[in-house]
Amino acid sequence: MSNSVSLVTLVSASVSATAGYIVSRLSQRLQDRKAIYRWHLAIVSEIRTLRTRLAHYEVAFERRVVTGEISGSEVLRVLLPPGDISVFTHSASSIGLFDTRTALRVLRFYADVRTLQGHALVLAEVAGRPGAAPQESDFSQHRTMLRRCQRRAHILVRRLRGEVREQWFMRALWSGANSSQGVRTLWRSVSHH
Numbered sequence: 092m093s094n095s096v097s098l099v100t101l102v103s104a105s106v107s108a109t110a111g112y113i114v115s116r117l118s119q120r121l122q123d124r125k126a127i128y129r130w131h132l133a134i135v136s137e138i139r140t141l142r143t144r145l146a147h148y149e150v151a152f153e154r155r156v157v158t159g160e161i162s163g164s165e166v167l168r169v170l171l172p173p174g175d176i177s178v179f180t181h182s183a184s185s186i187g188l189f190d191t192r193t194a195l196r197v198l199r200f201y202a203d204v205r206t207l208q209g210h211a212l213v214l215a216e217v218a219g220r221p222g223a224a225p226q227e228s229d230f231s232q233h234r235t236m237l238r239r240c241q242r243r244a245h246i247l248v249r250r251l252r253g254e255v256r257e258q259w260f261m262r263a264l265w266s267g268a269n270s271s272q273g274v275r276t277l278w279r280s281v282s283h284h
Contacts, residue, residue, distance in 0.1 A: 142244035
């Protein structure tokens with residue numbers, strides 16, 4: 092009798108431990124999904140803002156810097172006001188929440204923005220020297236860098252918005268499946284296909 096009680100206790104403890112582990116893993120995955128969703132929303136918002144800034148910067152660059160009206164350092168404020176890349180700066184470690192391909196695209200975009208910013212500072216220094224002015228080749232190179240940033244921003248926003256929609260659908264499916272009515276609805280939709 093004591094052997095059967097020990098066996099029942101052992102089986103019960105094993106089932107309880109396994110169930111606890113599974114619930115813990117599911118809970119962790121749900122938390123990870125929520126973190127990914129929030130990160131995606133934040134980074135999409137920031138990249139969209141930067142895309143708008145790049146468009147304003149392009150207009151200001153062509154109208155005011157190329158014509159010599161203001162220096163490149165002044166127009167930089169149009170490109171990157173303080174805080175415009177704070178999501179990426181303060182949460183760069185969250186880049187691992189993306190798949191590898193998307194993470195590389197995000198990193199390339201922000202590297203391009205930083206490079207564009209650095210190049211604008213170089214142009215401003217050249218323009219600030221007495222009797223010196225940036226060459227047309229410098230402006231041409233700057234335009235190329237700017238357009239590359241704009242293109243990458245456009246591609247990233249489209250890609251990330253698609254991923255956010257997919258995650259939203261999965262969250263809706265998960266929350267719907269957690270209610271008893273959601274389970275029945277989900278079961279019916281799966282069993283009819």
